Amino acid sequence: MATIAAGMDASPKARSKPADGRRGATAEEMAQKQREISVSEFFAKNRHLLGFDNPRKALMTAVKEAVDNALDACEEAHILPDIRVELLQRSETRFKVTVRDNGPGIVRQQIENIFGRLLYGSKFHRLKMSRGQQGIGISAAGMYGLMTTGQPVLIISKTSKKKPAVEVLLKMDTSKNRADVVSETEHPEDDGLFPDGHGTQVSIEMEGRYQGGRQSVDEYLDQTAIANPHARITLVNPSNETIEFKRGTNEHPPEAKEILPHPKGIELGTLIQMVERTERTQIGSFLQEEFSRVSPSVAKEICERAGVTNRTWIKQVGHKESEAIYKAIQDVRIMAPPTDCLVPIGTKALLSGLLKGVRAEFFTACTRPADVYRGNPFLIEVGLAYGGELPKDELIRVIRYANRVPLLYQQAACASFKAVLETTWRNYGLSQSRASLPEGPLVVMVHMASVWVPFTSESKEAIADYDEIRKEMKLGLQEVGRKLGIYMRRKQRMRHEGERRSIFERYIGEIAQSTESITGTAAQKVYDSLMRVAKRKTEEADAVLDDEGRRVKEQDPLGKDDSVVIMESRIAAAPTDAGGDEEDAPAKGGRAQGSLFGEDEAPRSRRKRGSGN
Amino acid sequence: MARKSTSASVGAGTGSESGSRRTAGASGKVREETLGKIGALGKAVAKTALAEDDPFVNVPMRTMSNTSYNEKRRLLEMGDATLRRNLFNTAQARKFMQTLLLSKGCKDLLEAQKTLSLRGMYYKSLHTIAGTKEKTFEDQEESDTILEDIEVALTTLRENLNLFAKKRGTMVGNITVIDNGDTIDCRRMGTGGYAIPSICEPSIIQFGKCEAKFVLHVEKDTVWSRFNEDRFWEKHNCILTEGSGQPPRGVRRLLYRLNHELGLPIICLLDCDPWGHYIYSVIKQGSINLAFESQRMAIPDAKYLGIRSADYTRCELSEDVKIALNDRDTERAKQIAEYPWFAGKKHWQKEIALMLRNGFKMEVESLITKDISYVTEVYVPERLKAKDWID
Structure with missing residues (x-):
């Protein structure tokens, strides 16, 4: 497979020239070796540019490319996505990755192009918000599979109930940037692969390594589920366990409009x-x-x-x-580009995604108004989940998205990460050392939606650091940060008040008894009176202590805020009232696979639940 | 500070043997008065509580800053500063609870007409607070402090609350005392001596026949035994007492009464170190912690006989008896020298300065190096004869 792409390398012939002759290659000789490099060949040699640097990342990237395509296709066809990812382990280092969707399917003629050619696709030439934009991803995954295992890519696609599914085996020819059809059959109709009557399945056999944790297939799907609450994703991992990411909402995201360049x-x-x-x-x-x-x-x-x-x-x-x-x-002064081409995830959906995915106690999210960088409209959305079962003594987690696609690698190079670093989290009650992430049980998500996301590389791992983008990100972070700050201060006050109250209440019983014994005044009467005083005293203290030291009346700034959800049941057990009517709902232990995720649970929200479910 | 006592025994009289049941502790008017004071405290708390306000107890401060030396009366007096102990203050809530709990304990005690040691009272009030794992007291020290607070807050005395500390101190000499009805001849106490009770109020202890002309108070019982064995009190017609270090309130009260009621001079034989000096100071002017009781305990005329710093050369003692002063000793000595009641006394300034210059301290026992009975046969008689003491 290792063909020499260009004639720069010294050939044996050139080296065999006598040392005394000292004559280099002539222009003519060089010309003989100069020829065109196909994109496929280029990327075959530079597969790290596309995210296939190592077996573990390659596996994640292959899944990611297939899932991104599936989501894009479903969205364009107005179908609520139902995606199934299967990882079958063939041997220690060999996996068969199968991704099936219920999308519109692909017409027969286009299968070779879409899965067999690099830089072929519908998304590159238009300005429309979508996950994929270059037309590289899935074909690169197929190419990587072929290179590492020699196995062709298997595609099954069905475009309508009336037509049978087609099954195509494709083998890519890198020198021509085209695919050869190895075999082509009509797939039996009763397969049950596509209950909706349409969909696509792609299977790639490839070298890989499956390992949970950060930057894994699991994490990618976790995060995809958060940003795509309308999708249902099922993962069958190599241990044959089925993990399901349920739908958080049945609402379709509105379709993104295509726009002309500005x-x-x-x-x-x-x-x-x-x-x-x-x-x-x-x-x-x-x-x-x-x-x-x-x-x-x-x-x-x-x-x-x-x-x-x-x-x-x-x-x-x-x-x-x-x-x-x-x-x-x-x-010339020209109006900013239209921004209705951008489809934000939306505060509601963001919250339902976070609620579904993160076992925290406090959630908030915001969608910034659209802005423009280099003539491209974009908008930033920020979500935040705090407390609950999130680890307390670690640095916070930043999860990044571009057009609803999670970005797992190259965090430090990403504009969103920089924006998080530049935000003064101390103002919001977290501890933060200079030039580092704050510490605490916090997950921050930053989403950039744009008709063209400026990635730092073809593998789409980090958003380039444009001033306009970073500024918007910071504004968004500050917006949710302020809400967190309000919540943190309120919690602090509650804890403080609770502690005070419990100290008093602990002793009131003894005092009432002693007083009765000394004076004959009924202990119960003294007890009741003192308990009332205790309640009042601690409430008084509460009212006096406002975030800025001002006295505020019964007004909760988070009270009527639709962008905030508080899961009372997940609030870490604070000292509770001695005889109080405490609701006993301790947070359940055991987070799944050390990820952000836990099992589903009906949110017992004091306020409106974010999701439209 | 009162020391911890080890016995939780009820200090009631042994009256049952003699047929007529005797009651212990404060009686009559004193008892009624004390009960009234406790009742008033309780009522104030109940009233505030029912009015749904923040109940409190005012406790006079027992600190150096709230203690002053009365030049005229030559004793320490407590100032007027008080601390308001509130229930609804997180730092005071527990102490407030303890104050009420112990007040109730004292009331029970007075009503039962029994007495308890401080440790006994600690146990009487010790339990786990309902619904918690917290105990009412962590240790006896916590309870002792609160009891002293109650004493001052009620302007009464521990004795009147029927509380006593662990018994310490011994007496022997030419005197007869009546202790709770029992006649005790202190001339016939053998080697052990008469144990000075913790409560030496006139209601319990009365003085009988007394030939003694003065009281020699020594620091600890080892020295006291030497004097008793040598029948010093007999030869010199005196009373011999010891207070096991810092004398407890019983001993101080007894010395006070011997001085005030019988007019006996009190002469002290203490170690030559800052602690000995402070024992003398407490006997003479009263202590800072118990300044409120000075007027019934302090003996402004008490004298300090020795050991003096000059005795090292004067008595030709050997090198071996020297105990080097450590940093704490030095610091304490300087502190004592600055107390207002020492500051104006040249003898004392000289004494302390000499000790600091010497750089060592000496115990009374150091005189034994001269001869077993040097202290009883030579040292003290010579000083007494020469009236060689400091005031």
Whole structure:
């Protein structure tokens, strides 16, 4: 498989030249070795760029690519996703990864392209919010499988109830960036693979390593479930255990709209290319039709500044004119791109995802208004879960998403991680050392939704650090942080008050007895009176201590907040009233696989439950 | 501070033997008065509680800052500063509870007309608070402190609450005392001597015939035994007492009464160290902790006979008796020198300065190096004769 991609390596011939001759290769000799490199070949050699650096990561990446595609397809087809992931262990290092969805299926003709070619897909050329964007992922996974095990990729797809499912075995030819069909059969109808009458299943045999914990298949699915509460995901792991991530809501996320590029977001080269390719004949219509937010008057202004008119023929636009137009675009005020193309997960769904996934006591989330970086609209959502069964003495966890896809690697390089570091968590009641994550039972999730997410690499592991993006992230973090702060202070007060009260109440019985013995005043009367005083005293103290030291009346800032859910039953047992009517609902122990997840539980929320379930 | 007692025995009289049942502790008017004071405390608490307010007890402060030396009366007096002990204060709630609990205990005791040791009272009030794992007292010391608080808060005396400390101190000499109706001839006490009771109030102890001309108080019983064996009290016509170190209240009260009622001078023979000096100070001016009782215990005319720092050379003692002063001794000595009641006394300033200059302390027993009975036959008689003591 190891073909030499380019002629840079010294050949045996070149090396055998006598030392005294000292003649290097001629241009002609070199030319003989110079040839085109196919993308597939390039990525076959550089598979780490696509997330196949090591067997463990490769397994996760393969699952991720398949699941992302499935979710994208379901969403586009308005289907509530039902995804099944099976990991079958063939040998110590060999796995068969099977991912099946109930999506719309793939028409026969496209199967080779989608699964067999790199950089082939529907998502690259358009500006629309989706999980995949480059058209690399799933074919790269298939290629990796073929390279490590020699086994072709098996695809079964069914597009409608009326048509039989097709089963295709594909073998990729890296030098041609194309796939050869090894076999093709019509799959028996009664298989029951696709109860909905449509769907796709892909199986890849590959080298891998299955291990739970951080950056595992499990974690990826955990986090996917949080950001996609409308999806039902089932994992059958190599030990043949079935783990189900239930649906948190039956509401479809609204479909993302495709938008045209914004003039401010393109570079000169792109502009020149667009001019060359456009079917419009005049500059004015070109600008108005191929960009967003260019009205006739804006188009006119751009043209005037560039020294052309909007009737100037496209054919006459050369390099010089393009450059002038490019400059003009930068100077003209243009409305920000439309943001209705962005589909946030939404506060409600975020909360239901977090509630479902994290056994914490306090949840809050926020969706920031959309903003623009480099002409691309984006928006940031931040969620937060605190307390409960989360570990107390560790650094907090940051879970990152881009277009609902969890990002598990390269945390430190990610804008969202930096934004978390730059937030002053001490203001919200957590301890934080300089330039590090705060400590405490906290999970923070940051989601970036955009028509184009600027990743730092093709393996899509970290969001590039644009100022606009990081700023929005910080604003979001501060918003949820403030709510956490309010909650923390309230909890502190409650604890303080509870302790005080319990100290008093502990002794009141003794005092009442002694008083009766000395004076003959009925102990019960003294007891009742003193208990009332104890209640009042501790409440008084409560009212006096406000977050900023001001006196506030019965007003709970978290009270009517839809973006906050408090799970009373998970609040760690604080000292309770001696004779109080305490609700006994201790948090259950034993978190599943050391992950964020525990079993489902009906939230006993004092306020509105976030989910629409 | 009162020492812990080891006995929880009820100190009631042994009256049953003699047929007529005798009651113990405070009686008559004193008893009624004390019960009234406890009742008032309880009522105040009950009233505040029923009014749904924060009940409290005012406890006079027993600290150096609330103690002053009365030059004229030559004794320590307690100031007016009090601490308000509230129930609804997290730092005071437990102490408040304990105060009421022990007040109730004292009331029970007075009503039963029995007496208890401090340790006995600790046990009487000790139990686990219902619904918790917390005990009413962690140790006896906690209870002792509260009892002293009650004493001062009620402006009464431990004796009037029918409480006593562990018995310490011994007496022998030319005197007869009547102890709870029993006549005791202190001239015929053998080698053990008469154990000075913890409560030496006139209601319990009365003085009978007394020929003695003065009282020699020594620091501890080992020295006392030496004097008793040598029949010192007989030869010099005196009373011989010891207080096992810092004398307990019983001993101090007895010395006070011997001084006040019988006019006997009190002469002290104590170790030459800061602790000996402070024992003298307590006998003479009263203690800081019990300043409220000074007026009925302090003996401003008490004298300090020895051991003096100069005795090392004067008595030609050997090197071996020297005990080097440690840092604590030095510090304490300086502290004592600065007490107002020492500050104005040249003899004492010289004495302490000499001790500090010497850099060592000496025990009374060091005189034994000269001869077994040197202290009884030479040292004390010579000093007495020469009236060589400091005031």
